Amino acid sequence: MQTIQDMMDTFIDKAELVSAKVSRVKxxxxxxxxxxxxxxxxxxxxxxxxxxxxxxxxxxxxxxREKTGKIVAAPGLDTEGTASLRALCEGKGLELIDHGLRRxxxxxxxxxxxxxLGIAETGTLVLDSSSEEVRLATMVCETxxxxxxxxxxxxxxxxxxxxxxxxxxxxxxxxxxxxxxxRTADIERVLALGVHGPLxxxxxxxxxx
Amino acid sequence: xxxxTTLKEYRDQxxxxxxxxxxxxxxxxxxxxxxxxxxKAFAGMNEKALIAEIAGAKDAAIxxxxxxxEEFRAKAEQAGVHVHLAKTAAEANEIICQIAKDNGCQxxxxxxxxxxxxxxxxxxxxxxxxxxxxxDLGEWIIxxxxxxxxxxxxxxxxxxxxxxxxxxxxxxxxxxDSDIEKLVKVARRELRAKYIExxxxxxxxxxxxxxxxxxxxxxxxGNARLVTTxxxxxxxxxxxxxxxxxxxxxxxxxxxxxxxxxxxxxxSYVTWITGANACATGPQGKxxxxxxxxxxxxxAMAQDPDFRQILRCVRCGACANVCPVxxxxxxxxxxxxxxxxxxxxxxxxFHGRDKAKNLVQNCINCGxxxxxxxxxxxxxxxxxxxxxxxxxxxxxxxxxxxLGKVMSNRxxxxxxLKTAKWGQKPIKDGSTGYLRHLPMIFGKxxxxxxxxxxxxxxxxDEWPEIRPQVDNPRYRVALFSGCVQDFVYPEQxxxxxxxxxxxxxxxxxxMGQSCCGLPLVMMGESGPARDVAEQNVKAMDPSKFxxxxxxxxxxxxxxxxxxxxxxxxxxxxxxxxxxFSEKVIDFSSFVYDVLGVxxxxxxxxxxxxxxxxxxxxHLCRGLGVTEAPRELLRQSGLNYAPSAEEDVCCGFGGTxxxxxxxxxxxxxxxxxxxxxxxxxxxxxxxxxxxxxxxRGGAEMRKDGLRVRHIxxxxxxxxx
Ligand code: SF4
Ligand code: SF4
Numbered sequence: 001m002q003t004i005q006d007m008m009d010t011f012i013d014k015a016e017l018v019s020a021k022v023s024r025v026k027x028x029x030x031x032x033x034x035x036x037x038x039x040x041x042x043x044x045x046x047x048x049x050x051x052x053x054x055x056x057x058x059x060x061x062x063x064x065r066e067k068t069g070k071i072v073a074a075p076g077l078d079t080e081g082t083a084s085l086r087a088l089c090e091g092k093g094l095e096l097i098d099h100g101l102r103r104x105x106x107x108x109x110x111x112x113x114x115x116x117l118g119i120a121e122t123g124t125l126v127l128d129s130s131s132e133e134v135r136l137a138t139m140v141c142e143t144x145x146x147x148x149x150x151x152x153x154x155x156x157x158x159x160x161x162x163x164x165x166x167x168x169x170x171x172x173x174x175x176x177x178x179x180x181x182x183r184t185a186d187i188e189r190v191l192a193l194g195v196h197g198p199l200x201x202x203x204x205x206x207x208x209x
Numbered sequence: 210x211x212x213x214t215t216l217k218e219y220r221d222q223x224x225x226x227x228x229x230x231x232x233x234x235x236x237x238x239x240x241x242x243x244x245x246x247x248x249k250a251f252a253g254m255n256e257k258a259l260i261a262e263i264a265g266a267k268d269a270a271i272x273x274x275x276x277x278x279e280e281f282r283a284k285a286e287q288a289g290v291h292v293h294l295a296k297t298a299a300e301a302n303e304i305i306c307q308i309a310k311d312n313g314c315q316x317x318x319x320x321x322x323x324x325x326x327x328x329x330x331x332x333x334x335x336x337x338x339x340x341x342x343x344x345d346l347g348e349w350i351i352x353x354x355x356x357x358x359x360x361x362x363x364x365x366x367x368x369x370x371x372x373x374x375x376x377x378x379x380x381x382x383x384x385x386d387s388d389i390e391k392l393v394k395v396a397r398r399e400l401r402a403k404y405i406e407x408x409x410x411x412x413x414x415x416x417x418x419x420x421x422x423x424x425x426x427x428x429x430x431g432n433a434r435l436v437t438t439x440x441x442x443x444x445x446x447x448x449x450x451x452x453x454x455x456x457x458x459x460x461x462x463x464x465x466x467x468x469x470x471x472x473x474x475x476x477s478y479v480t481w482i483t484g485a486n487a488c489a490t491g492p493q494g495k496x497x498x499x500x501x502x503x504x505x506x507x508x509a510m511a512q513d514p515d516f517r518q519i520l521r522c523v524r525c526g527a528c529a530n531v532c533p534v535x536x537x538x539x540x541x542x543x544x545x546x547x548x549x550x551x552x553x554x555x556x557x558x559f560h561g562r563d564k565a566k567n568l569v570q571n572c573i574n575c576g577x578x579x580x581x582x583x584x585x586x587x588x589x590x591x592x593x594x595x596x597x598x599x600x601x602x603x604x605x606x607x608x609x610x611x612l613g614k615v616m617s618n619r620x621x622x623x624x625x626l627k628t629a630k631w632g633q634k635p636i637k638d639g640s641t642g643y644l645r646h647l648p649m650i651f652g653k654x655x656x657x658x659x660x661x662x663x664x665x666x667x668x669x670d671e672w673p674e675i676r677p678q679v680d681n682p683r684y685r686v687a688l689f690s691g692c693v694q695d696f697v698y699p700e701q702x703x704x705x706x707x708x709x710x711x712x713x714x715x716x717x718x719x720m721g722q723s724c725c726g727l728p729l730v731m732m733g734e735s736g737p738a739r740d741v742a743e744q745n746v747k748a749m750d751p752s753k754f755x756x757x758x759x760x761x762x763x764x765x766x767x768x769x770x771x772x773x774x775x776x777x778x779x780x781x782x783x784x785x786x787x788x789f790s791e792k793v794i795d796f797s798s799f800v801y802d803v804l805g806v807x808x809x810x811x812x813x814x815x816x817x818x819x820x821x822x823x824x825x826x827h828l829c830r831g832l833g834v835t836e837a838p839r840e841l842l843r844q845s846g847l848n849y850a851p852s853a854e855e856d857v858c859c860g861f862g863g864t865x866x867x868x869x870x871x872x873x874x875x876x877x878x879x880x881x882x883x884x885x886x887x888x889x890x891x892x893x894x895x896x897x898x899x900x901x902x903x904r905g906g907a908e909m910r911k912d913g914l915r916v917r918h919i920x921x922x923x924x925x926x927x928x
Binding site: 014017018050051052054055056057058059060063064102105106121122123124129130131132135136139157158161164165168169171172173174175176177178179180181182183184185186187188189190192194195196197 | 235238239242287288289344345346347350363364365366368369370373380381382383384385389390391392393394395396397398399400401402404405418420421422423429430431432434435437438439456457460463464471473474475476477478479480481482483484485486487488489490495
């Protein structure tokens with residue numbers, strides 16, 4: 001049996017191997033603050049989402065123009081969490097949305113989620129994405145900030161299996177394993193991040209116990 | 210997409226691919242990088258055990274596919290999914306077109322699906338006036354170019370960034386830079402617009418998990434998540450072979466599939482969809498969700514006790530990544546739709562004999578695919594079996610029939626070989642032993658290597674004079690020479706005998722032995738191949754010997770692995786063949802592992818210069834022998850100098866080199882270049898076929914490289 005510490009070490013190791021940025025937070029509040037600071041930093045949330053500075057076709061240019069402000073999407077939070085994140089966002093002039101993500105398909109800056117499980121052996125996050133808003137938040141955003149409660153970390157996919165089956169048993173269900181950012185090597189086998197989904201994945205290991 | 214109608218046309222297409230400089234460079238660097246990455250990815254894991262578990266679980270599922278389908282259907286329907294089973298590719302396409310019609314769909318986004326490539330789904334959808342956009346970057350690129358994939362995992366691996374930039378310039382009507390990162394971003398934005406407009410999403414499925422009714426999708430780009438989320442209709446097209454009883458089975462495959470495909474521990478995304486999920490634009494806020502299972506011959510294949518293992522395939526593409534032929538000719542020549550070793554097989558079963566008949570011949574039987582296959586499929590053997598089947602169905606080519614007839618009659622065959630000695634007189638160079646020019650039967654393009662003539666005296670005729678007298682032997686062994694060492698290179702056999710002499714080995718050379726039969730298998734002549742196997746097993750009674758020794762790696766591997774299978778159905782021979790095969794051992798292993806020959810047996814003063822080693826396919830992969838020959842080189846003072854890619858095929862492949870001389874030549878030159886870079890003046894190997902190829906090539910190139918059988922080099926160093 002692995003200790004929590006072993007699992008954490010493996011998880012961080014494996015997640016960083018696929019260029020996820022891993023940090024630790026003690027509270028959810030701290031995770032909110034991290035997110036807002038990330039977006040407030042000019043680099044991270046440029047008005048123009050990536051690709052929009054390039055020579056695109058007319059319709060795609062049009063889609064780029066739909067985004068007019070800096071947006072954080074956090075559809076999966078409870079009321080309390082949403083309220084406190086919203087307060088922080090508004091303080092910095094960022095917009096927080098928790099529904100209606102289909103109106104923002106042109107681009108979002110940050111998608112914020114709290115994950116359901118973590119798998120240490122591969123540095124994988126497991127996220128119940130049955131809500132369409134959660135799916136969109138984690139796919140349309142430029143950066144995905146994912147909080148992983150330490151208590152939800154499992155050593156291997158086999159160890160997570162009973163819980164995975166539980167999720168799948170309450171149909172309909174849409175369950176995602178996420179490991180690093182969206183990537184491709186389809187042109188000359190050169191690795192490029194962010195082909196469809198997030199360009200960056202930030203994982204915040206939450207010491208919830 | 211390979212669709213040549215004649216072997217000649219096919220060969221010409223392969224030649225074009227070989228001449229394509231970009232493709233060659235891309236494939237070479239890919240092949241090298243892949244090998245390293247794969248080793249890293251599996252480091253610290255028990256790879257063989259994992260493969261065996263995957264194969265075992267798949268086999269258990271394959272025999273009950275119809276049942277699994279029913280269970281899955283019940284489960285999925287409960288969760289609001291419409292489940293269909295299509296008998297043929299055309300039927301699957303019709304079902305999907307009908308779904309589009311019923312739901313008033315116009316625009317479709319697709320995530321990567323080899324199964325949809327198999328059914329040529331896009332053509333059918335477009336015929337109905339539907340707009341289809343592939344969203345996997347590689348698939349989108351080849352769709353825009355109206356091409357098929359050249360790799361199952363990296364479909365556009367044959368294209369350069371410049372070609373992609375030109376293509377994107379056409380699509381966006383704006384000038385594009387060839388910077389890869391920028392091109393990827395352009396695709397990101399252009400495709401984003403497509404997702405938004407689409408009213409139907411089509412995906413494949415890597416798994417259909419029976420216990421949950423879920424499909425599993427393994428992707429890196431994340432496009433499958435958008436394809437299955439944004440449009441109001443989702444259709445998953447899935448081969449029935451993807452049905453897997455438990456989630457555990459799928460999780461196990463995920464431990465191996467990405468590692469074997471791209472050297473990743475896991476892909477960026479694995480998506481599990483169970484039931485019709487929320488969809489804001491769908492009817493009642495739910496997705497209209499269909500799963501179309503495709504049979505297209507799979508259920509019949511599941512009934513075949515031997516070919517059914519093909520259904521274990523998880524489409525990782527590794528059997529192409531490691532294939533030396535794929536590396537030379539690329540995916541458009543090494544497959545019709547499915548690519549690589551598995552492509553050769555699936556083309557026959559899914560796309561028919563016509564598309565497969567040339568393709569299946571383009572396998573050099575090196576075994577690299579089998580070793581890399583994460584599902585443990587015996588790909589090379591099945592490829593030969595399909596080849597034989599096609600010959601049976603279409604009629605055998607005349608030269609092939611003749612060869613079969615001659616070789617299964619040992620006396621006739623040997624008489625012909627001996628007669629050849631007189632026939633070649635005018636063309637055999639007395640001092641070098643090479644043929645000065647090749648007789649017509651060798652065909653065109655063979656002049657990249659010098660070929661030897663038949664020896665003046667066959668080994669079998671010399672044997673009575675050179676046979677060592679041994680009193681109180683430690684071992685009783687039978688020597689199996691194979692045709693090449695018997696009639697062309699008897700000196701290799703004699704050297705082998707000399708190395709073993711003095712170690713208490715009583716050797717016999719049973720005269721009734723004939724060709725091992727591998728060349729016949731390579732020609733697709735399974736009947737005569739079985740006949741010679743029977744002759745050999747009868748000619749050397751295995752109960753009389755401790756070992757059956759051969760200095761030919763190809764013979765050794767064929768005798769060991771194929772004989773018990775070939776003769777297994779004959780009640781009189783089965784047991785004998787089993788014992789026979791158990792006693793077969795290659796020369797290096799016998800000398801090093803059994804006799805314990807070492808430093809003390811060799812001259813004290815070190816040898817001059819360095820010696821490189823070529824590891825024959827049938828020795829290192831066929832028999833798993835890698836250390837014995839290298840140790841012998843070290844111990845004997847031959848100054849072993851490692852060279853790059855020692856275990857990659859030399860391009861001989863028996864009759865392969867006659868059929869595909871251009872490919873054989875490329876492999877040969879690559880090998881000789883690597884040896885040259887090692888600084889060795891001598892090259893040794895454990896197989897007379899490899900020696901023939903390498904020596905002939907070095908002679909033509911005037912490399913000044915001495916090529917010998919390892920036995921010859923060792924005999925010279927013996928005290
Ligand atoms: S045996 Fe060798 S040549 Fe034949 S398909 Fe496999 S890897 Fe390719
Ligand atoms: S045959 Fe084996 S190596 Fe080839 S794609 Fe299938 S699983 Fe992979």
